[in-house]
Amino acid sequence: MHWFLYLAILIGTFILMEGITWCTHKFVMHGFLWYLHEDHHQPTPGFFEKNDAFFVIFAIPSFLCILFGTLDKIYWLQAIGFGIMAYGAAYFLVHDVIIHQRFKWFSRxxxxxxxxxxxxxxMHHKHLHKQEGESFGMLYVHRKYWNKVRNDKKRAR
Known part of the structure; x- marks a missing residue:
């Protein structure tokens, strides 16, 4: 497989994962798997949350795509697996490190x-229950949040 096509599939998968994450967050995590996600909105003592199970749940298709793509020389499948993995790494860095600061690697x-x-x-976490949520995405930020931050910066000057 040509490296350009491989990279395009990997990047395309990464971008597509934002939509998949939004849908999964809204309809699965705030739906029938709320019992795993609830402790993320209503924190309990300890470092780990039941919500951390989603890391494993989302790692499985990535691992399987990479494994079977490599073993069977289906490189487009391997590229999809690495695209999912790259999104998972970005999710970890943005969500757990930068937003929630579960790991103190960066200051505010x-x-x-x-x-x-x-x-x-x-704004997503102001809702403690599974209903009435907002901002279900991860890397894409709606314009209203950009505008609020920009306006706050202007006022601070």
């Missing part, structure tokens, strides 16, 4: 994107 940032994504996530 004044970067507009980081502030907008943190604000959007804060």
């Amino acid at each position: 940032s004044s970067n507009t994107y980081v502030r907008a994504i943190r604000w959007a996530h804060k």
Whole structure:
């Protein structure tokens, strides 16, 4: 497989994962698997949450695509697996490290994107129950959150 096509599939999968994540978050995590996601909105003591099970759930298709794509030399399938894995790594860095700061690797940032994504996530978490949620995406930030952060920066000057 040509490296350009491989990279295009990998990047395309990464981009598509934002939509898949939004749908999964809204309809599965805030739906029939709320019992796994609830402790993320209503924190309980301890480092780990039941919500962390989603890491394993989403890692399985990535692993299987990489495994079978490699073993059977189906490189487009392997590229999909690596695209899912790359999105999982980005999700971990943005959600667990930057937003929730479960790992103290970075201090709070004044970067507009980081502030907008943190604000959007804060608005998501203001809802303690599975109904009436907002901002279900992860990397894409709706314009209203960008505008709020930009307006706050202007007021601070």
